[in-house]
Amino acid sequence: MTNLITYDEPILQKLKDEYELQIITMLIGGNNFEKKDYMLKHLCSDMFEKPLFKTIFKTIEKLKKEEKEIEIGNLCEALKYEEQRKLCIEINKQYITNMNCNYYLEKLHKIYIKKLLKECESFEGYKKIEKIKQKYSIKNNIKHISDSVDELIVEYYNKWGNQIKTYYPQIDNAIGTLQGGDLFILAGATGMGKTCMALNLVLNMAKNKHKVLYFSLEMPLRQLQNRIISSQTQINSDKYRKFNMTNFEQKRYTDFALSQTFSNLPIEVCDDFNLTTENIKDVIVSVNPDIVFIDYLGLIKSNVSGNTYEKTSQISRDLKITANETNKPLVVLHQLSRIKSDRKEKRPLLSDLRDSGKIEQDADFICFVYREAYYNKAADKTKLEFLISKSRHCSGRNTLILNFESEKQLITDKIGEYMEKTKQGNLDV
Numbered sequence: 001m002t003n004l005i006t007y008d009e010p011i012l013q014k015l016k017d018e019y020e021l022q023i024i025t026m027l028i029g030g031n032n033f034e035k036k037d038y039m040l041k042h043l044c045s046d047m048f049e050k051p052l053f054k055t056i057f058k059t060i061e062k063l064k065k066e067e068k069e070i071e072i073g074n075l076c077e078a079l080k081y082e083e084q085r086k087l088c089i090e091i092n093k094q095y096i097t098n099m100n101c102n103y104y105l106e107k108l109h110k111i112y113i114k115k116l117l118k119e120c121e122s123f124e125g126y127k128k129i130e131k132i133k134q135k136y137s138i139k140n141n142i143k144h145i146s147d148s149v150d151e152l153i154v155e156y157y158n159k160w161g162n163q164i165k166t167y168y169p170q171i172d173n174a175i176g177t178l179q180g181g182d183l184f185i186l187a188g189a190t191g192m193g194k195t196c197m198a199l200n201l202v203l204n205m206a207k208n209k210h211k212v213l214y215f216s217l218e219m220p221l222r223q224l225q226n227r228i229i230s231s232q233t234q235i236n237s238d239k240y241r242k243f244n245m246t247n248f249e250q251k252r253y254t255d256f257a258l259s260q261t262f263s264n265l266p267i268e269v270c271d272d273f274n275l276t277t278e279n280i281k282d283v284i285v286s287v288n289p290d291i292v293f294i295d296y297l298g299l300i301k302s303n304v305s306g307n308t309y310e311k312t313s314q315i316s317r318d319l320k321i322t323a324n325e326t327n328k329p330l331v332v333l334h335q336l337s338r339i340k341s342d343r344k345e346k347r348p349l350l351s352d353l354r355d356s357g358k359i360e361q362d363a364d365f366i367c368f369v370y371r372e373a374y375y376n377k378a379a380d381k382t383k384l385e386f387l388i389s390k391s392r393h394c395s396g397r398n399t400l401i402l403n404f405e406s407e408k409q410l411i412t413d414k415i416g417e418y419m420e421k422t423k424q425g426n427l428d429v
Contacts, residue, residue, distance in 0.1 A: 019108045020053045021091070022099065027060050028072055028088060029095025036070050042105050042136050047112045055079075056088065105138050164291050164329060167204035168386075169416030170400040175365060175391050178291060180327035183320045185297075185359055187334040188348065188369040193384060193404060193411070194333050195219065197369050198293055199227055200411045201331065202267060205291060211266040213289035215280060217299035221271045227409045229257050236407040276301045277318035284326045292326075294319070296333035297359075313358040320362040334359065336368075346375050350389050366390035371404065384411060 023043070027036055040061065048054040059078050060070055068074050072092045076085040116129050163177040178184060188194045202212050216224055230237035233256050239245045245253060256262055268287050272279075277300060284292055294300070297319070302311040323330045334353075339346045348368040353360050360366065368387040372379040384404035389397055403412045 019104050019111070020048050020050055022104045023101070023108060024053050024056055025091050025094050026099055026101050026104070027057070027070060028075060028092050030097060031069075031071065033069060035101060037064075039101050039105065040064060042138050043108075044136065047108055052084065052087065055084065102138055109133075109136060109138070164205060164210055165208070166201055167208060168201075168400075168402065168413040169420045170402075170413055171386060171388075171416075173416070174388055174398050174400065178329035178331075180329060181324045182329040182364045183323050183362055184329060184331045184365040184367070185334050185353075185363045186331060186367050186369070187336055187353070189336045189338050189374075191374055192369045192371055193406075194335075194369055195295055196227075196404075196406075196409050197384075197386075197411055198295055198331065198333055199224070199409065200231070202293060203228065203231065203265075206265045206267050209266065210290040211268070211288075213268045213270070213284060213287050213292045215275065215283075215292070215294040216269060216271045217273055217275065217295060219271070219295070221269055224269060224271075225257070229253060229262070231409040232256055232262075234408045234410065237409050238407070273299070274301060276303060277315055277322060280319075281322045281326065284322065284328060289328065292328050292330045294330065294332045296335055298335050316359045316362045346370070346372075347385070347387065348389075360390065363390060364392055381406070 023039065027039060043057070045054055045058050045061070048057050056075070056079070059075060063070050063074055063078060072088060075088055079085050079088065113129065113133060116132070117126075120126055120129060164179070165172045165177055166175075186194055186198060198214075202214055206212050214224070226240050227237055229235075230240065230253075233249075233252050235245065235249050235253055239249065240253070268289065270283055275283075280294065280300070297312070297315060300315050302315055304311050304314045319330055319332060336348055336352050339348070339352075347370050350360055350366065353366070366389045368385075368389060370385040370387060371381075372383065372385070373381045382403055382405065384402045386400040386402055387397065388400070391398075400413075401415055403414050405411075
């Protein structure tokens with residue numbers, strides 16, 4: 001909200017009347033109807049303070065709605081009073097064909113926003129003003145390829161010290177780092193380990209000093225605490241719920257739960273089960289984390305009327321916009337329908353998202369978690385497949401193998417760690 005003009009009030013009002021007059025002159029005069037349509041898209045009646053200009057503008061809007069040409073004859077016919085008609089005829093005489101409409105629109109916008117800011121008394125009010133600015137903005141999105149290239153260089157060095165990795169070597173080698181504006185979808189069917197994967201990612205990032213905000217729309221804080229403590233103490237998470245811990249395990253569990261290590265983890269949790277995308281954005285702005293996790297997309301409330309596909313599409317789009325506007329990476333869990341029993345290939349595919357709104361279109365990354373042991377009891381229970389199906393940094397379907405310890409809620413990357421040690425020459429012979 002910078003760059004607003006700061007004239008004294010009497011001068012400001014005089015200029016406003018002048019800008020209003022010039023804009024009305026351009027709307028009335030000439031027959032460049034495309035230009036008039038363009039101007040109407042960037043104006044509203046509230047921008048005009050002079051009653052006569054406001055009335056003329058509303059009449060012009062009415063002509064537009066009735067699909068009548070905006071010209072002096074139709075306008076005079078639509079106006080109620082003779083004085084208004086006469087003045088419009090006089091205004092029309094002042095029309096100059098080469099008037100710069102963008103110049104006057106921008107001036108009027110600045111004065112209008114200044115007035116709104118002066119009257120604003122709440123955070124909600126400021127958010128509405130930002131929406132008004134975006135709605136009526138006349139900024140041209142066409143830029144030269146070299147414009148503001150210095151900002152690209154500055155951004156690179158700013159992000160150099162704040163890269164957000166998953167800290168799973170195989171995944172990081174495949175997708176690079178997560179950056180502000182990224183929408184990362186982590187999907188899987190029930191029982192595949194999505195939340196377990198998410199919590200392990202959260203812990204990896206938090207241990208590396210990244211501030212994490214976790215929206216848990218399904219699981220309350222106590223369950224999350226138990227899962228994290230279990231993974232860090234390597235105690236079966238079910239033992240807490242079933243009161244089956246040995247005395248040794250009870251002490252280890254308690255010691256970690258009350259430790260500085262646990263309390264110092266930079267993890268904030270929101271376990272409100274009744275959130276919309278707008279609520280989520282407000283919390284992100286308030287907490288200002290480095291990265292955001294949402295568990296899971298299907299539980300976000302929608303204000304859109306329509307079927308599930310339409311609601312999910314709008315939520316997906318809103319989340320991508322939120323990632324961009326807050327400049328935070330969003331990791332969003334998504335629940336897939338169970339794979340049909342007669343389908344030979346049980347591994348999830350991008351096509352499995354097609355009934356779930358426009359997620360595939362909005363996401364920067366789409367990854368699936370899959371465990372063969374869920375369907376085949378003879379399969380390796382410690383094997384978890386991490387399937388990268390969409391990424392800006394790698395092409396094709398990339399399958400990574402991770403190690404899964406269900407009882408401890410622990411997922412590790414033994415292959416990736418081995419490869420890293422091999423590179424560094426740190427292997428024991």
